[in-house]
Amino acid sequence: MVELTQHPAQARHPVTNAPLFDDDGQPVPLLPNQRAIRLDDFVIGYASKHGINFIIPKSKLPDWVYNTAVELVENEFGNVPKVTTVLEIKTPTEESE
Protein backbone atom coordinates (compact mmCIF):
# COMPACT_ATOMS: atom_id res chain seq x y z
CA MET A 1 0.00 0.00 0.00
CA VAL A 2 1.29 3.45 -0.88
CA GLU A 3 0.65 6.16 1.68
CA LEU A 4 1.79 9.63 2.60
CA THR A 5 2.94 10.13 6.18
CA GLN A 6 4.76 12.80 8.14
CA HIS A 7 8.50 13.09 7.38
CA PRO A 8 10.14 10.76 9.93
CA ALA A 9 12.69 13.25 11.28
CA GLN A 10 11.94 14.07 14.92
CA ALA A 11 12.26 17.47 16.57
CA ARG A 12 14.64 17.80 19.52
CA HIS A 13 14.72 19.96 22.58
CA PRO A 14 16.76 23.11 21.85
CA VAL A 15 18.74 22.86 25.09
CA THR A 16 18.91 19.18 26.07
CA ASN A 17 18.79 17.82 22.50
CA ALA A 18 16.41 15.10 23.70
CA PRO A 19 13.86 13.80 21.14
CA LEU A 20 10.46 15.44 21.64
CA PHE A 21 7.12 13.64 21.92
CA ASP A 22 3.60 15.09 22.01
CA ASP A 23 0.96 14.40 24.67
CA ASP A 24 -0.06 11.19 22.87
CA GLY A 25 3.50 9.89 22.88
CA GLN A 26 3.97 10.48 19.18
CA PRO A 27 7.24 12.00 17.87
CA VAL A 28 7.03 15.74 17.22
CA PRO A 29 7.80 16.29 13.51
CA LEU A 30 10.96 18.20 12.71
CA LEU A 31 9.68 19.13 9.24
CA PRO A 32 5.91 19.71 9.47
CA ASN A 33 5.67 20.70 5.81
CA GLN A 34 7.31 17.60 4.36
CA ARG A 35 5.97 14.09 3.87
CA ALA A 36 7.39 10.62 3.50
CA ILE A 37 6.08 8.35 0.77
CA ARG A 38 5.81 4.81 2.12
CA LEU A 39 5.31 1.53 0.30
CA ASP A 40 4.19 -1.13 2.78
CA ASP A 41 5.62 0.95 5.64
CA PHE A 42 9.05 1.44 4.05
CA VAL A 43 10.05 4.97 3.04
CA ILE A 44 10.61 5.15 -0.72
CA GLY A 45 10.70 8.92 -1.10
CA TYR A 46 9.95 12.35 0.28
CA ALA A 47 7.52 15.01 -0.89
CA SER A 48 6.83 18.67 -0.33
CA LYS A 49 5.15 21.49 -2.22
CA HIS A 50 8.26 21.52 -4.41
CA GLY A 51 7.67 18.00 -5.69
CA ILE A 52 8.68 14.41 -5.08
CA ASN A 53 12.13 12.95 -4.56
CA PHE A 54 12.07 9.14 -4.69
CA ILE A 55 15.05 7.58 -2.95
CA ILE A 56 15.01 4.45 -5.08
CA PRO A 57 15.84 4.19 -8.81
CA LYS A 58 13.03 4.63 -11.35
CA SER A 59 13.61 1.12 -12.70
CA LYS A 60 12.70 -0.35 -9.31
CA LEU A 61 9.59 1.78 -9.03
CA PRO A 62 6.45 0.11 -10.44
CA ASP A 63 4.25 2.44 -12.46
CA TRP A 64 1.30 2.01 -10.11
CA VAL A 65 3.45 3.05 -7.13
CA TYR A 66 4.76 6.08 -9.01
CA ASN A 67 1.28 7.11 -10.16
CA THR A 68 -0.32 6.58 -6.75
CA ALA A 69 2.39 8.61 -5.05
CA VAL A 70 1.97 11.49 -7.51
CA GLU A 71 -1.80 11.40 -6.97
CA LEU A 72 -1.41 11.47 -3.18
CA VAL A 73 0.99 14.40 -3.33
CA GLU A 74 -1.31 16.26 -5.73
CA ASN A 75 -4.16 15.81 -3.25
CA GLU A 76 -1.95 17.07 -0.40
CA PHE A 77 -0.13 19.99 -2.00
CA GLY A 78 -2.22 20.79 -5.07
CA ASN A 79 0.41 20.10 -7.67
CA VAL A 80 3.66 18.24 -8.27
CA PRO A 81 6.15 20.60 -9.92
CA LYS A 82 8.83 17.96 -10.44
CA VAL A 83 9.69 14.37 -9.67
CA THR A 84 13.23 13.09 -9.26
CA THR A 85 14.57 9.64 -8.49
CA VAL A 86 17.87 8.18 -7.45
CA LEU A 87 20.06 7.48 -10.44
CA GLU A 88 21.50 4.01 -10.79
CA ILE A 89 25.23 3.74 -10.74
CA LYS A 90 26.65 1.44 -13.35
CA THR A 91 30.24 0.71 -12.48
CA PRO A 92 32.29 -0.67 -15.37
CA THR A 93 33.14 -4.30 -14.80
CA GLU A 94 36.36 -6.01 -15.82
CA GLU A 95 34.51 -7.75 -18.65
CA SER A 96 33.31 -4.49 -20.16
CA GLU A 97 36.61 -2.70 -19.93
Add this chain to the structure above:
Amino acid sequence: MAIDTGLGATASFASLGLSLKIVSMDIGNQTLPNVNVSTLASTNFEEYIPGDLAEPGTVTFVCQFDNAQSQVITGTVDTLTVTLPLSSGGTTAGTWVGTGYINDVKAQNFVKNELQMQEIIWQFDGGANSGTEPTFTAQV
Protein backbone atom coordinates in the same frame (compact mmCIF):
# COMPACT_ATOMS: atom_id res chain seq x y z
CA MET B 1 21.63 -3.15 17.41
CA ALA B 2 21.57 -1.63 13.94
CA ILE B 3 25.10 -1.39 12.62
CA ASP B 4 25.52 -1.37 8.87
CA THR B 5 27.69 -0.37 5.94
CA GLY B 6 27.09 2.78 3.92
CA LEU B 7 25.60 0.99 0.89
CA GLY B 8 22.02 2.09 0.34
CA ALA B 9 22.29 5.53 1.92
CA THR B 10 20.47 8.22 -0.07
CA ALA B 11 20.31 12.00 -0.25
CA SER B 12 17.13 13.92 -0.98
CA PHE B 13 16.85 17.65 -1.58
CA ALA B 14 13.38 19.05 -0.87
CA SER B 15 13.28 21.64 -3.64
CA LEU B 16 16.48 21.57 -5.71
CA GLY B 17 15.29 18.53 -7.66
CA LEU B 18 18.73 16.99 -8.01
CA SER B 19 19.28 13.44 -9.14
CA LEU B 20 22.85 12.61 -8.24
CA LYS B 21 24.81 9.47 -8.99
CA ILE B 22 26.37 9.39 -5.56
CA VAL B 23 29.42 7.24 -5.00
CA SER B 24 30.13 8.42 -1.45
CA MET B 25 28.73 10.79 1.15
CA ASP B 26 30.72 12.19 4.04
CA ILE B 27 28.86 13.93 6.83
CA GLY B 28 31.46 16.25 8.26
CA ASN B 29 32.36 17.30 11.75
CA GLN B 30 30.30 19.38 14.15
CA THR B 31 33.09 21.25 15.88
CA LEU B 32 32.82 23.19 19.11
CA PRO B 33 35.65 25.66 19.62
CA ASN B 34 37.88 25.44 22.68
CA VAL B 35 38.32 28.51 24.87
CA ASN B 36 41.70 28.63 26.55
CA VAL B 37 41.36 29.67 30.18
CA SER B 38 44.94 29.03 31.24
CA THR B 39 46.59 31.53 33.54
CA LEU B 40 50.05 32.01 34.93
CA ALA B 41 48.87 29.91 37.84
CA SER B 42 48.03 26.91 35.63
CA THR B 43 50.07 23.79 36.16
CA ASN B 44 51.01 20.95 33.81
CA PHE B 45 48.35 21.50 31.14
CA GLU B 46 46.65 24.19 29.15
CA GLU B 47 43.12 24.61 30.50
CA TYR B 48 40.04 24.84 28.31
CA ILE B 49 36.31 25.36 28.59
CA PRO B 50 33.88 24.51 25.78
CA GLY B 51 32.90 27.33 23.43
CA ASP B 52 29.32 28.41 22.96
CA LEU B 53 28.43 27.64 19.33
CA ALA B 54 29.47 24.63 17.29
CA GLU B 55 30.12 24.70 13.56
CA PRO B 56 27.16 22.83 12.00
CA GLY B 57 29.37 21.04 9.51
CA THR B 58 29.17 20.05 5.88
CA VAL B 59 28.24 17.05 3.75
CA THR B 60 30.58 16.12 0.91
CA PHE B 61 29.18 14.18 -2.03
CA VAL B 62 31.36 12.44 -4.59
CA CYS B 63 29.27 11.80 -7.69
CA GLN B 64 29.54 10.48 -11.18
CA PHE B 65 29.04 13.45 -13.47
CA ASP B 66 25.88 13.05 -15.54
CA ASN B 67 25.69 15.43 -18.45
CA ALA B 68 21.99 14.70 -18.97
CA GLN B 69 20.87 15.76 -15.51
CA SER B 70 20.07 19.14 -13.99
CA GLN B 71 23.29 20.68 -12.86
CA VAL B 72 24.05 21.85 -9.38
CA ILE B 73 23.16 25.37 -8.26
CA THR B 74 25.16 26.96 -5.48
CA GLY B 75 23.65 29.17 -2.82
CA THR B 76 20.01 28.06 -2.95
CA VAL B 77 18.74 27.29 0.56
CA ASP B 78 17.10 23.89 0.75
CA THR B 79 16.44 21.02 3.14
CA LEU B 80 18.68 17.98 2.83
CA THR B 81 17.51 14.57 4.06
CA VAL B 82 20.19 11.89 4.20
CA THR B 83 18.49 8.55 4.75
CA LEU B 84 20.61 5.80 6.25
CA PRO B 85 20.46 2.24 4.96
CA LEU B 86 17.63 0.36 6.65
CA SER B 87 19.20 -2.16 9.01
CA SER B 88 17.57 -5.47 9.81
CA GLY B 89 14.65 -5.31 12.20
CA GLY B 90 13.70 -1.72 11.34
CA THR B 91 10.86 -0.27 9.30
CA THR B 92 11.88 3.39 9.18
CA ALA B 93 15.50 4.19 8.47
CA GLY B 94 17.42 6.80 10.41
CA THR B 95 17.89 10.25 8.91
CA TRP B 96 20.14 13.26 9.02
CA VAL B 97 18.12 16.38 8.20
CA GLY B 98 18.98 20.03 8.07
CA THR B 99 18.66 23.19 6.05
CA GLY B 100 21.62 24.65 4.19
CA TYR B 101 22.94 25.20 0.72
CA ILE B 102 25.50 23.92 -1.73
CA ASN B 103 28.51 26.16 -1.37
CA ASP B 104 31.19 24.35 -3.33
CA VAL B 105 31.17 22.35 -6.57
CA LYS B 106 34.28 20.81 -8.04
CA ALA B 107 33.52 20.09 -11.68
CA GLN B 108 34.89 17.07 -13.44
CA ASN B 109 38.34 16.21 -14.70
CA PHE B 110 38.71 14.77 -18.17
CA VAL B 111 41.08 11.84 -18.08
CA LYS B 112 41.21 8.89 -20.45
CA ASN B 113 40.10 5.57 -18.96
CA GLU B 114 38.48 7.33 -16.03
CA LEU B 115 34.89 8.36 -15.31
CA GLN B 116 34.09 12.03 -15.01
CA MET B 117 33.50 12.69 -11.32
CA GLN B 118 32.40 15.78 -9.43
CA GLU B 119 32.54 16.77 -5.79
CA ILE B 120 29.73 18.75 -4.16
CA ILE B 121 29.85 20.26 -0.69
CA TRP B 122 26.67 21.02 1.24
CA GLN B 123 26.95 23.52 4.10
CA PHE B 124 24.46 23.11 6.95
CA ASP B 125 23.23 26.59 7.90
CA GLY B 126 22.76 25.76 11.59
CA GLY B 127 19.09 26.76 11.45
CA ALA B 128 19.63 30.31 10.17
CA ASN B 129 16.51 32.24 9.09
CA SER B 130 14.12 29.84 10.84
CA GLY B 131 15.73 26.86 9.16
CA THR B 132 16.42 23.44 10.61
CA GLU B 133 19.54 22.57 12.56
CA PRO B 134 21.31 19.40 11.46
CA THR B 135 19.37 16.72 13.31
CA PHE B 136 19.84 12.98 13.54
CA THR B 137 16.81 10.74 13.99
CA ALA B 138 17.49 7.11 14.83
CA GLN B 139 16.04 4.14 13.00
CA VAL B 140 12.87 2.62 14.42
